[in-house]
Amino acid sequence: MKVNPLIEALFDVIEDELVIVGDDRRLIMANKAVKQRYGISEIGEGFCYQVLFGFEGPCRGPFWSCPLEEVLEARREKMLLLSEGSNVKRRYTKVVWTPLQDPWSDSWVVVELRRDVTAERELERVLLSRRHQLQVLSRISSAISSPKELDQVLQVALDNVLELVNGSVGGILVVEGRELRYRVHRGLPASDIGSLRISIGDGIAGRVAENAKPLMGTGEEARFHPDFWALEGIEAFISIPLMARDRVVGVMNVASAEKRTFGEEELFLLTTLGYFLGTVIEQAHLNERLAKARERYQALLQHALTAQEQERKRIARELHDETSQAITSLTLSLQALLEMAKSRGIGDAEFLERLYKAYSYAVYAGNEVVKLMKELRPTLLDELGLATAINHYAKETLQPQGIKVTMEQKGQVRRLPSEIEITLYRIAQGAIGNILEHSKAKEARILLEFLPEECLLIIEDDGQGFDVKKITRVEPSGRGAGLFTMKERVSLVGGSCHIESQPGRGTKVMVRVPIPGKDG
Ligand SMILES: Nc1ncnc2c1ncn2[C@@H]1O[C@H](COP(=O)(O)OP(=O)(O)O)[C@@H](O)[C@H]1O
Numbered sequence: 001m002k003v004n005p006l007i008e009a010l011f012d013v014i015e016d017e018l019v020i021v022g023d024d025r026r027l028i029m030a031n032k033a034v035k036q037r038y039g040i041s042e043i044g045e046g047f048c049y050q051v052l053f054g055f056e057g058p059c060r061g062p063f064w065s066c067p068l069e070e071v072l073e074a075r076r077e078k079m080l081l082l083s084e085g086s087n088v089k090r091r092y093t094k095v096v097w098t099p100l101q102d103p104w105s106d107s108w109v110v111v112e113l114r115r116d117v118t119a120e121r122e123l124e125r126v127l128l129s130r131r132h133q134l135q136v137l138s139r140i141s142s143a144i145s146s147p148k149e150l151d152q153v154l155q156v157a158l159d160n161v162l163e164l165v166n167g168s169v170g171g172i173l174v175v176e177g178r179e180l181r182y183r184v185h186r187g188l189p190a191s192d193i194g195s196l197r198i199s200i201g202d203g204i205a206g207r208v209a210e211n212a213k214p215l216m217g218t219g220e221e222a223r224f225h226p227d228f229w230a231l232e233g234i235e236a237f238i239s240i241p242l243m244a245r246d247r248v249v250g251v252m253n254v255a256s257a258e259k260r261t262f263g264e265e266e267l268f269l270l271t272t273l274g275y276f277l278g279t280v281i282e283q284a285h286l287n288e289r290l291a292k293a294r295e296r297y298q299a300l301l302q303h304a305l306t307a308q309e310q311e312r313k314r315i316a317r318e319l320h321d322e323t324s325q326a327i328t329s330l331t332l333s334l335q336a337l338l339e340m341a342k343s344r345g346i347g348d349a350e351f352l353e354r355l356y357k358a359y360s361y362a363v364y365a366g367n368e369v370v371k372l373m374k375e376l377r378p379t380l381l382d383e384l385g386l387a388t389a390i391n392h393y394a395k396e397t398l399q400p401q402g403i404k405v406t407m408e409q410k411g412q413v414r415r416l417p418s419e420i421e422i423t424l425y426r427i428a429q430g431a432i433g434n435i436l437e438h439s440k441a442k443e444a445r446i447l448l449e450f451l452p453e454e455c456l457l458i459i460e461d462d463g464q465g466f467d468v469k470k471i472t473r474v475e476p477s478g479r480g481a482g483l484f485t486m487k488e489r490v491s492l493v494g495g496s497c498h499i500e501s502q503p504g505r506g507t508k509v510m511v512r513v514p515i516p517g518k519d520g
């Protein structure tokens, strides 16, 4: 059978390879693309497998054989994707066999169209792997940004990296002084790995930490180092430094059971991830240190405040038992002297005046001591409770300066643990002191509300107010210490203190303190 020269010329224009084979497998036609590829000028009369490939019999691969007969029998088109070559240089060809009836001879032929789809496949592979990388990165970054413990974040990162590089074993080690310790791992013997310490400079991770450079190698090389615990079946590994700025804070070890190398792209991705995770580790370290410092500070403050309360109590008692008693006796003696002078008819005016002055001083000193005692140790608080004590203190302090005081009590009024009562009382003292000193207010309002699980204290004035944002620290003069101490005091009993104020708009101090339950 011959093909029309015009049609043959048309076929030559097609870039894909096109072959027409008879039902006896004789090659009828091959277009220019085929001839060029297989280096033939004339196709002659041979079988297709002979002419094109120099084979003895019909083509077959490990998983396929030439479907020519099947196509002719079924009169149906067939498509196969064939791959040839090594893993490194693989070529993919899409082949379509179409049965056609020759209108002149009534015999059947098969048109075989071969298209090289290697580039498409490669593009598809790259796209898929990019998508996978993105998914992995997004999973890791969402773990990083959610409030999780460091180990949880590292475990998510490790598992995703293992999935990405098709790894079977791995772990993340963190630098502790001059050593590295596994924080999380997968596929390593859990019981032994906890106690493993790798010195900087030793093993795989130790060298990576020392040089701040990734390291990769074969299973044979991994076996000599403690990192993978001489695990059987490792064929390749990669170890990446985890960097925070220019410091190594950890190392990620990943090993695979496949004989493989890690490409430039994977290396780049893992190195970038190393910077990510390094920052996360550093951040966790900083947070840990900060939390410890905060704990220490709170313990110290608690200690100082307790000591202060005790000292105040002691001084108040001493004032009451000793000083106050002595002044009372002095006052009484002076009073007796005055009366005696009167009854004995002593007329020395200067003497009488001096005696009276001494008596007045004694009364004054007595009143001052009582005030001081109240300031130091609010006996009213112990005897009559929070609201009465605060109300009394506010009225005594503010009313003489012409500031009106109103006090309201709400909710289920009850006694609170003394630690909470004294905290709220001292805060009220501070806030009332500020109203007196700074507010220029006409009125102060106090609200004490008892809720089932917390207690609210609000102290408000209609004075000149201030810019709260500007008080950010304790000034050398001590300005700010009052507000700062209020907040810290409340946080020691687990509560919160909020101050609202604006120049010209008065000031509002709001305190919320949880009341521990019967078991708390
Ligand atoms: N009720 C208030 N009215 C107006 N200004 C206030 C009031 N309370 C606090 N302030 C302002 O906040 C500053 C800080 O208060 P505080 O920490 O108690 O320190 P101090 O009272 O020693 O100045 C005060 O100096 C004052 O300017």
Ligand SMILES: [Mg+2]
Binding pocket: 430, 433, 434, 482, 483
């Ligand atoms: Mg103050």
